[in-house]
Amino acid sequence: MTPSEPAAMPDTPAIPPAPALDFLCRITCEVGALVTLGDAPLGERRYVPLGGGTVQGPEFSGELVPGGVDWQIQRRDGVTEIAAHYVLKLADGSLVEVQSSGLRHGPAEVMARLARGEAVAPSEYFFRTLVRFTTGAPAWAHLNRVMAIAVGQREARRVVLDLYRLG
Template identity: 40%
Template sequence: MTAPVPGLEAAFEVDARLGPLEDHGVTRAGHRRVVPVAGGRISGLFDAEILPGGADWQIVRPDGAVEIDTRYSARTAAGEYVHFRTSGVRSGPPEVLEALLRGEPVDPSQYYFRVAVHLETSAPRLAILEQSIFVASAIREANAVRYTAYRVT
């Protein structure tokens, strides 16, 4: 007997609006940057508003790659909360990463930006969010991050 080969099915879209990047300099963990999450929308498997107050606590590695570590919350129209935590990496040629940092538009095929999406909720109708694994390929824009989350089947 062999294990099933996983597949991907589109689950929901995330459009997160971002605040200005805060450069905290080099700490014991590395070059720390914090990018506030100012709001946004979720649509698809569930629809919700991203609430302000979250952030991406990034570490810029010596090779220029950025370790992604976000936490933010969303609320559905019915008042249900979904907590998001993503972890991943954004990497690419130095000139591409510098252009992204300046807020310039960059073709997403020019860089690698992938995250695992971990979800928590107390809403019974959204239980599948806690019973599944989600991954995404993201796009960084000047003031936003957009991605489609895929459920691993």
């Protein structure tokens, strides 16, 4: 090899294209008052009871069954870890379990405004979850193989989630 020749590159596989995101639905959920369990080893452990709500989208529509729970850890670094678990009742009566885990964080002053129930633009903070579905309804069995990314918005008395199927 001469000084002007490039060094041989080992065979490396091509980087695959980024996965597609296709809009699946919007979930709007009424939320109850936050309940704290106090300071735990990883931060403040708390939960938010989930009330009813709606599901609307090109893939399916229906309602959110009251009784779900959004478990949270308010970490010492200001990040809120989210683990929500609830049920959707689709328009045909089929039930679909939803498990959602993710993170919410932003500048301290923005998060303080959210905590006070003030209106905050979703662009001012990060709120994303990974969503999985489980159902025994034959017509909706394909949802058992779906992963979705939710972009969330926290309001004073509700949460709005826009779900995108991960392709």
